[in-house]
Amino acid sequence: AQSVSQHNHHVILSEAASLELGCNYSYGGTVNLFWYVQYPGQHLQLLLKYFSGDPLVKGIKGFEAEFIKSKFSFNLRKPSVQWSDTAEYFCAVNKAAGNKLTFGGGTRVLVKP
Amino acid sequence: DTEVTQTPKHLVMGMTNKKSLKCEQHMGHRAMYWYKQKAKKPPELMFVYSYEKLSINESVPSRFSPECPNSSLLNLHLHALQPEDSALYLCASSPSLAITDTQYFGPGTRLTVL
Numbered sequence: 001a002q003s004v005s006q007h008n009h010h011v012i013l014s015e016a017a018s019l020e021l022g023c024n025y026s027y028g029g030t031v032n033l034f035w036y037v038q039y040p041g042q043h044l045q046l047l048l049k050y051f052s053g054d055p056l057v058k059g060i061k062g063f064e065a066e067f068i069k070s071k072f073s074f075n076l077r078k079p080s081v082q083w084s085d086t087a088e089y090f091c092a093v094n095k096a097a098g099n100k101l102t103f104g105g106g107t108r109v110l111v112k113p
Numbered sequence: 114d115t116e117v118t119q120t121p122k123h124l125v126m127g128m129t130n131k132k133s134l135k136c137e138q139h140m141g142h143r144a145m146y147w148y149k150q151k152a153k154k155p156p157e158l159m160f161v162y163s164y165e166k167l168s169i170n171e172s173v174p175s176r177f178s179p180e181c182p183n184s185s186l187l188n189l190h191l192h193a194l195q196p197e198d199s200a201l202y203l204c205a206s207s208p209s210l211a212i213t214d215t216q217y218f219g220p221g222t223r224l225t226v227l
Contacts, residue, residue, distance in 0.1 A: 032212050032213060034215075036218075042220070043117075043203075043218045043219055043220040043221065044156070044203070044205075044218040045218070046215055046216075046217075049215060051213050090155055090156075094212045095212070099144060099146075099161070099207055099209075099210045099211065099212050099214060099216065100158055100161070100169065101156075101158065101216060102158075103155035103156050103157075104155060105154070105155055106153075106154075106155050
């Protein structure tokens with residue numbers, strides 16, 4: 001079955017540490033890829049997206065993601081996290097007609113001050 | 114303005130009640146979506162509307178009835194729900210159904226079914 005996998009369910013790290021969250025998808029062909037973030041008590045917000053072109057995508061708040069087609073991956077990175085990055089992060093894939101987003105299981109990130 | 118608003122924020126209802134969730138956007142978007150998010154799970158698509166017409170129904174039980182009365186408004190009518198329907202219901206909108214269009218999410222309505 002087609003799916004989106006986020007291998008880390010929980011990540012705990014200290015401020016200034018680097019963050020990398022994995023995302024793999026099992027769709028073939030052309031895909032559109034997204035990372036959304038859900039801060040505590042807030043709505044889902046788009047961090048960044050990839051449609052085509054440069055596989056290294058820069059988003060808001062210092063986040064970036066790299067699309068590696070051969071590995072079916074779209075990993076999210078941030079060189080130095082802050083306490084305010086504590087949130088749940090969702091990878092999502094859009095392939096089918098109708099703009100249907102399929103989300104990964106999410107990764108809860110806790111940044112300790 | 115990139116805001117999608119949802120009312121109410123919280124809703125508690127009994128299994129015999131009829132209630133409605135409301136979603137509104139004023140970004141001129143012509144596609145609107147309902148998602149269901151259970152605790153500690155990702156959002157799951159329920160319905161997609163395009164130009165006020167139902168485009169996708171992800172095999173959602175008939176006790177959930179969507180309605181799109183105009184291009185800015187999306188409702189979800191609830192009737193005879195079960196306790197397992199308790200969840201966060203998210204609304205989203207996008208300019209169109211093009212797969213390159215970003216979906217903007219509302220804050221959700223947290224529904225508890227007793």
